[in-house]
Amino acid sequence: MSFQANTQYINYGRNWLSLVIITNEYIRHEFGIKRMPLSKDIMNFRWNMEKTAKEIGHATSLKNLLLDAQKAVEGNVPYASLGAHVPNDYFPDIRIKNAKLNSIQQDNSDIDTSLTIGGRYSKNIIKTDVPFSVGAMSYGSVKLPAKIALHFALNRLAENGIRVLMNTGEGGALPWEVYGSEKSREHLSKSHWDSILQYTDRLLKDSNLDGIDMDKLFQRKYPLVVQYASGRFWKDPSYLLNADGIEIKIGQGAKIGHGGLLPGSKVTELVAENRGILPNKPAHSPSRHLDILGPEDLVAKVLELRELTNWEMPIIVKVGASRIYDDMEIILKSYADAATVDGLAGGTGAAPFEVREDIGINTIASLFPIRNAIADYYKTHDNDGFKLLMNGGIWDSERVAKVLALGADGVGIGTGFLLAMGCTLIQECHTDICPAGITGSHEKLDVENSADGIFNYIKTTKTELENIAGSLGRKSIHDMNPDDLVVSDLLTSIISKLKFLDGTDYVSKIKQRIENAMAVLNLQGGNS
Amino acid sequence: MRLNEKAIIRKSIIELCNAEPVRKESMDDAIRAIREKRGNKNRDESLWDYVVALGAQLSRPPFDPYREKIKLRTEIGRKGDQKVTLKIPLLLYGEFDLSQSSKDSLNLALNDLADSNSTIGIISKDEPCDERKYPHFQIISDINQISDPDGIVIEYVNANTIEKIKKIRKEFWGPVIVEVDENFSYYVPQLLELGVDGILIDTAKITKSEKYAEKHAISVIHDARASINEFYQGKENDGACLIVAGDVDSTGKIIKVAGLGADVIGYDTSLLIAKVGHYSEEFFDEEITAKKIYNHMMATKNELTGIPAALGYSNFHNLSPSDFRTSNIKASLEGDIMLEGVDKTYTQILEEIFDDHISKKQIQINEQQKQKILEKVILEEN
Numbered sequence: 001m002s003f004q005a006n007t008q009y010i011n012y013g014r015n016w017l018s019l020v021i022i023t024n025e026y027i028r029h030e031f032g033i034k035r036m037p038l039s040k041d042i043m044n045f046r047w048n049m050e051k052t053a054k055e056i057g058h059a060t061s062l063k064n065l066l067l068d069a070q071k072a073v074e075g076n077v078p079y080a081s082l083g084a085h086v087p088n089d090y091f092p093d094i095r096i097k098n099a100k101l102n103s104i105q106q107d108n109s110d111i112d113t114s115l116t117i118g119g120r121y122s123k124n125i126i127k128t129d130v131p132f133s134v135g136a137m138s139y140g141s142v143k144l145p146a147k148i149a150l151h152f153a154l155n156r157l158a159e160n161g162i163r164v165l166m167n168t169g170e171g172g173a174l175p176w177e178v179y180g181s182e183k184s185r186e187h188l189s190k191s192h193w194d195s196i197l198q199y200t201d202r203l204l205k206d207s208n209l210d211g212i213d214m215d216k217l218f219q220r221k222y223p224l225v226v227q228y229a230s231g232r233f234w235k236d237p238s239y240l241l242n243a244d245g246i247e248i249k250i251g252q253g254a255k256i257g258h259g260g261l262l263p264g265s266k267v268t269e270l271v272a273e274n275r276g277i278l279p280n281k282p283a284h285s286p287s288r289h290l291d292i293l294g295p296e297d298l299v300a301k302v303l304e305l306r307e308l309t310n311w312e313m314p315i316i317v318k319v320g321a322s323r324i325y326d327d328m329e330i331i332l333k334s335y336a337d338a339a340t341v342d343g344l345a346g347g348t349g350a351a352p353f354e355v356r357e358d359i360g361i362n363t364i365a366s367l368f369p370i371r372n373a374i375a376d377y378y379k380t381h382d383n384d385g386f387k388l389l390m391n392g393g394i395w396d397s398e399r400v401a402k403v404l405a406l407g408a409d410g411v412g413i414g415t416g417f418l419l420a421m422g423c424t425l426i427q428e429c430h431t432d433i434c435p436a437g438i439t440g441s442h443e444k445l446d447v448e449n450s451a452d453g454i455f456n457y458i459k460t461t462k463t464e465l466e467n468i469a470g471s472l473g474r475k476s477i478h479d480m481n482p483d484d485l486v487v488s489d490l491l492t493s494i495i496s497k498l499k500f501l502d503g504t505d506y507v508s509k510i511k512q513r514i515e516n517a518m519a520v521l522n523l524q525g526g527n528s
Numbered sequence: 529m530r531l532n533e534k535a536i537i538r539k540s541i542i543e544l545c546n547a548e549p550v551r552k553e554s555m556d557d558a559i560r561a562i563r564e565k566r567g568n569k570n571r572d573e574s575l576w577d578y579v580v581a582l583g584a585q586l587s588r589p590p591f592d593p594y595r596e597k598i599k600l601r602t603e604i605g606r607k608g609d610q611k612v613t614l615k616i617p618l619l620l621y622g623e624f625d626l627s628q629s630s631k632d633s634l635n636l637a638l639n640d641l642a643d644s645n646s647t648i649g650i651i652s653k654d655e656p657c658d659e660r661k662y663p664h665f666q667i668i669s670d671i672n673q674i675s676d677p678d679g680i681v682i683e684y685v686n687a688n689t690i691e692k693i694k695k696i697r698k699e700f701w702g703p704v705i706v707e708v709d710e711n712f713s714y715y716v717p718q719l720l721e722l723g724v725d726g727i728l729i730d731t732a733k734i735t736k737s738e739k740y741a742e743k744h745a746i747s748v749i750h751d752a753r754a755s756i757n758e759f760y761q762g763k764e765n766d767g768a769c770l771i772v773a774g775d776v777d778s779t780g781k782i783i784k785v786a787g788l789g790a791d792v793i794g795y796d797t798s799l800l801i802a803k804v805g806h807y808s809e810e811f812f813d814e815e816i817t818a819k820k821i822y823n824h825m826m827a828t829k830n831e832l833t834g835i836p837a838a839l840g841y842s843n844f845h846n847l848s849p850s851d852f853r854t855s856n857i858k859a860s861l862e863g864d865i866m867l868e869g870v871d872k873t874y875t876q877i878l879e880e881i882f883d884d885h886i887s888k889k890q891i892q893i894n895e896q897q898k899q900k901i902l903e904k905v906i907l908e909e910n
Contacts (some may be wrong), residue, residue, distance in 0.1 A: 013826055027889060045804065045820070048804045049800060049801070051885055052800065052803050052804045053800060055758075056624065056625070058622075058624075058796070058800060059732070059777075060777040060797075060800075061574075061777070063775050064778045067778065068800075068801070068824060069795055070827075071823060071824040071827035071828065072801050072820040072823050072824040073820065073823065074819070074823065074827075075822075075823030075824075075826055075827055075831045077828075077831055077834070078826050084576070085580055086855075087855070087856075088578060089575075089579045091556050091559075092556040092557075092560035092563060094556075094558040094561070095556075095600075101551050101552070101553075101554060102550075102551065108887050130590075191703050212853070239627065242568045245688045247853050250585050250586055251583065251585045255838075256583030256584075256838060257583035257584045257585065257590035257838030257839060257840065258583075258587060258590070258834065258837075258838045259592070259835065285588040286592050286595070287591065287592045287593070287838065288589045288592065289838065292586075292591045293588065294586075298586060302671055304815060315679045316894065317586045317633055320583060320585065322582045322583040322584075323582050323584070323585070323586060323587050323588065326586070326587035326588075327585055327587050329587075330586045330587060337570045344580065352831065352834060354778070354783070354831050354834075354835060355834060355835065355838055357581070357780055358579075358581055358582050358780045358783065358784070358835065359580060359583040359835070359838055359839070360580060360582075361580060361582070361585055361855075361868040361869060362851055362868060362869075363865075364869075365853075365868040365869030365870075366868075366869060367869075368870065369869055369871070370868075375674065378813070384742070387831065389530075393539060395540075395541060395555065396540060396541070396544065396554060396555050397554070398554035398556055398557075399556065403843060407783075413858070415803070416541055419537070419541035420541060420544070423538075424536045424538070425537070425538055446791060451547040452545075454545075456545045456546060456547055457541065457544045457545045458546065460544045460545075460546070460548075460551075461544060464544075474755075488560075490857070491855070491856070491857055491867070493868060494783040494870060494874075494877060495855075495867065495868065496869075497871045510877075510878060510881045510905070511881060511885050513905045513908055513909075514881070514882055514885055514901060514902075514905055516908070517901045517902075517904035517905050517908070518901055520904060521900055521901060521904060522898075523893065523897050523900065523901060
């Protein structure tokens, strides 16, 4: 695609405005955006607002003007996608002491990077070979080719001895996820199986993927966790019974207290059929489970699901990071095997812009109260294998290692996998302009290439994790602890309780400042 | 996420997608390098971005704004029969030189909003329209200028303003709001004693004053709320409200400003839309512009009900500073906002460390000396 500045817009201004326009055009070119996500009316109105604001000296941001133009022209609440704009996520201010991502001299392949979930109350245990999972991304919020690429990549990894956990997201599972094993198909009637194959056939044809081998497709070799969310977007109990674990979704970092959301434009006939809802209408799941209003209700729900699954399946409770100490206290007492906590930067397919930006706390900041809640609980309980899984702004091995060192047992990655499939981070997943063809557009995603990208992303991330742990002399990635980390910033030390490279912490830094101030003010005090 | 940080993340993941590990540097090293290059200056470019609200989940269930009623209604006025009701706690306020056609569009939109149970008000120097269904607060400098408004706004200029307000109070029975300057803390108690119904602070103006030159709007709001609360210490607030204007250009800011203490928000985006509608005379259409103002406000109303619901409130006015956290020390200092994760303000952390340090050193420092030392420490932080 050749880069041509839009002369219609250039004519508007002779000053810095032109620079902004050219920059926008450059970004569109660079990231392969072929058309604008918003209507011409909205864009024109935004240009006029910007010009007027500049003329009268009205201070506001370009971001706000775009949102205001959307609201003025359409009358709707503007949506957004992926993670919030987080001005301070603390990650870069934390370093792993002496860690190496690459290690040519040393073979670290025997370092343990596995993760187990379950066994606290469940009979079964999910065992994976990496401490990170594919975060919850529903069919509907991402398109079918992306879901198939993830499916194929995880199958290939399993064949290569790397089992990776997949989370379905709240929008139901695809047929090969539910019926991907011989055992799951054992008791299906022929007519039921035929209807599943017919739906699968329609799914594949709709995405021009009808050349895919059905036998290959209907094999799931990786563990699957299905979400039990307030919208109950699944067709029958097979969704729950054929999974390896269930995650009760109370909230997520991008839309805490809001419930799920899939814009009507993305609820196609096939997506609607998979979710058991009407097509072309927004899928709003309630902000809370209608039968979970408090701690006792959560216990009842966990026990109900345990009965349904014969106490076999690990049950996880997911919340967004917010009033996290209190929420963790409740989860720990709820008979769940694990908790998933999603930080403010946790992604989404769609959320109201203001909800995504303004509600919830950062992943790193949430870890201290979470650790406290867990420690307080286990003061009066024996260790029983409760697991903590963290999501939100975790994209590479170093961030995985930092979060594990701060007390998590595993992490969920969402955006990282989208990037591995070619995501350009334009954050328009809620519209139909995804230039990579992952979340919704007429662009075609190359399933094989995407599966290769995911395969390599997981393998290299695992290798880097082994190198990080190996370079620190650890036998397991889970042996990392806060002493392996240092901070370079006072606030990060306060939030994480980590020390600086010189071994001091925020308390000693502040005490030194107090001493300095006392000396300057000549207030050394008198001995009592 | 800034664009250059996005580029680093994308590049880093693409490297990981190669068959062999090739990364020499993690994405955090690269991000840290560009942040250090940028310096701390830009970190405070919008302090509001560092303030977040705590959502409701298990420990407090959220409300459902699609299925449950979330109250936005507020009243301005301290005496029963003179109160003005707003269905959305917004008063349009701003120095916009609007043409008559823009004003007509605005009038049309505000009437339509009132018809849709979404009444907002306006603060303006203009004479109120006769056929209005919304409250109009007229800005006056003298009692003779009053022309049938629902409320009035008078700017505090000097001690003579007090005398003017006394006269106005005798002759005008609607709500009286006083726009204050940076020295508000000295005279707000006196104004409230006189029966003033609301205090209007324009943070954009006040942060330009010498007193607040280095401060953010967060600090002004915090101090203004503290002044009102101090007046009502030990007694129940009888309806005196704080109206905050000047730095509120998004729904997120409306929520944060309300959480930090504002009862009503002075909002100017609707005025900007009215002005923009008139931007090009040949395309101007009063009804189309009115529709845009209406659309914008109805979408804003939906956002304003959605966020308190997500925080576990059925009433917008239940938002309080304890619902907010920050990831920035300056924001914590200016607004007494708790730091995320630790649930303490930076000042509380300093005081705890100070008390511990002094007690271990077994030295005596009085309260005044302590405050001086802490001020010096904070100064170093800034």
